[in-house]
Amino acid sequence: MLKHLLSTAAGLAGMCALLIPGTSYAQFKATYDEIVAAAKREPPVQWCSGMSAKETQPLVNAFKKVYPDVPEVNDFECSGQDATQRVLTEWKARVTQVDLLDTDTEILQAMEDQNLTHVQNWSVFKGTPIEIDPRNIFYKGRVLTVGQAHRVIWFNPKVIKFEDAPKSFEECANPKYKGILAADVRPALFELSKDVGGPWGEAEIKKWAAGIKANNPLWVRGTSHAYQVISSGERGLNCGQQLHGLFRGGIDPSDPNAPIQFIIPNPSIARDYTRLVIAPKPNAPNATVLFAAFLASPKGQTAMAEMNPGYASVYVDGSYTQKAYQKFGAKVLRASQEDLAKVTDNFTNIILTEWGFPSAAR
Numbered sequence: 001m002l003k004h005l006l007s008t009a010a011g012l013a014g015m016c017a018l019l020i021p022g023t024s025y026a027q028f029k030a031t032y033d034e035i036v037a038a039a040k041r042e043p044p045v046q047w048c049s050g051m052s053a054k055e056t057q058p059l060v061n062a063f064k065k066v067y068p069d070v071p072e073v074n075d076f077e078c079s080g081q082d083a084t085q086r087v088l089t090e091w092k093a094r095v096t097q098v099d100l101l102d103t104d105t106e107i108l109q110a111m112e113d114q115n116l117t118h119v120q121n122w123s124v125f126k127g128t129p130i131e132i133d134p135r136n137i138f139y140k141g142r143v144l145t146v147g148q149a150h151r152v153i154w155f156n157p158k159v160i161k162f163e164d165a166p167k168s169f170e171e172c173a174n175p176k177y178k179g180i181l182a183a184d185v186r187p188a189l190f191e192l193s194k195d196v197g198g199p200w201g202e203a204e205i206k207k208w209a210a211g212i213k214a215n216n217p218l219w220v221r222g223t224s225h226a227y228q229v230i231s232s233g234e235r236g237l238n239c240g241q242q243l244h245g246l247f248r249g250g251i252d253p254s255d256p257n258a259p260i261q262f263i264i265p266n267p268s269i270a271r272d273y274t275r276l277v278i279a280p281k282p283n284a285p286n287a288t289v290l291f292a293a294f295l296a297s298p299k300g301q302t303a304m305a306e307m308n309p310g311y312a313s314v315y316v317d318g319s320y321t322q323k324a325y326q327k328f329g330a331k332v333l334r335a336s337q338e339d340l341a342k343v344t345d346n347f348t349n350i351i352l353t354e355w356g357f358p359s360a361a362r
Contacts, residue, residue, distance in 0.1 A: 028120075028285045032128045036067070039287035044071040046283070047291070048087060048098040050079040051274070055307055062303035063294050066129070070287055088116055091279050099282040100292060102274050105190075109341040111277060112139050118278040120289055122296075130290075130297035135315060136272070137296070138337040144296040145272030145337065147304040147311035150243040150321055151189060153263040154226065157256075159236025168265045172239035173211025182226060182235040183217035185358050187351045189240050191269045195343045196335035199267065202350060209354035212239075221360035223248075231259040239265075243321070244273075244310030252309075254324075264328035270314050270321070272337060274304075 026042060029035045049056050056075040064072055078087075084107065087098045103111070111117050119142045122132050136145045153172070155165045160180060166172045169189060172181065192198040193205070200208070218235045220226045223245030226238050246253040246260055253262050276295065282288045294300045298316070305312030309320035314332055316322065325332060 042284035045073045050102045058307040099288040144276045146274040146295045149273040151269035154238040156236045178215040181217040191333040196339040209351040219358045264330040267331040
């Protein structure tokens, strides 16, 4: 939940920004130099992120190193639909306590349809030190993306050898993995859908889901739960979990002694991870735009990869993930945020209906 927003200091800061004439709802500037100059005079950006402070602080530090005269961004963790809906409700009422929000693919289309967030012309940064790769801009400037979540196959080498582990998501439904498999109750393999350019139609989705269920998986929820189950050897295999979760313990999963190792399946999924949207009336408009642009630029993408190599974009030359994809010879599946928003509900419903809407084991 929005724990930092509820603190006394943050609450007073938000109220002051709303009540002091001339400080709230400052104007967005039109050029890079104007944006930088204005950002130096604005209050700190309030960034509500789904990542932990341990993950966001290095990104804030990297920005501060490039723009030392801009007030330091206040990064705080807030995740889940309740937190997101609270922020959106405030934005609808034009009460701004959060300037920048990380959000989920599932609600991006609603933001577009209801015009809930600021739409920025990011071409203002073209030719600047933080020029943005167009592949990180969606909904005509409403959404920026930073880093990628790579859906891969985890395995415990003490339970199952590399040569015996599946090399594709389809193979995870093979009956030989019965009793070895752990499966997340929230499937997120949307890029495999034919509707966004993947190989699976509805028949293939149902067949895969039925095969997974028949393998009697241990149902888990989220990266931490999956890590606990696989590293302990309770189960030896998890298909579709995120690569970056393997780095959170400070262990390189490429190390042959790592408790969990990974396989980049072919094809594999490189989904945009952090999806940034800006308040319609931010209290620090230019600092917010500047910080978001930095994160989506090569400088920010590199900082993300340094913070956790598993978050690295495959489009960053020499990144950990780019090398991993090349090593496994995997084709990259990456659908646009607009396309994904249209298929996630149907894809999930097909699988969960086949699975019988399981709950994670406790």
